[in-house]
Amino acid sequence: MRKGSNRRTVKRRREVFLKKICITLALAGIVLTGSIVGGSRLVSAHDNAAKESVEYKYYKSIEVSRGDSLWSIAKEYMSQNYDSIYDYIDELKQMNHLDSDDIHAGQYLTVSYYEANFQ
Structure with a gap:
């Protein structure tokens, strides 16, 4: 195996790893935002106080x-x-x-x- 191909393999693995981290963080952000926005619509202590x-x-x-x-x-x-x-x-x-x-x-x-x- 040549040194150049080994470096390319390491570089490619690093790029794939970084893409996976970015995708995971983006999905976590979407889920967190959705749970905050959606959760506040489902349960609100202030709404019940006004009705009851x-x-x-x-x-x-x-x-x-x-x-x-x-x-x-x-x-x-x-x-x-x-x-x-x-x-x-x-x-x-x-x-x-x-x-x-x-x-x-x-x-x-x-x-x-x-x-x-x-x-």
């Missing part, structure tokens, strides 16, 4: 006024988080250890309510 409003459940004590009933209190404090006003009244009765629907002026009751703001 979070409500927090709170409790407070109220004084029963003359003429109040569990029904009127439920109408004032109940939110969309309950299936019916009856469910809310049942919760009021359980929270306040009430055996009946009877409440009296001056009595204190714990009521639940929902708000979007975290306090």
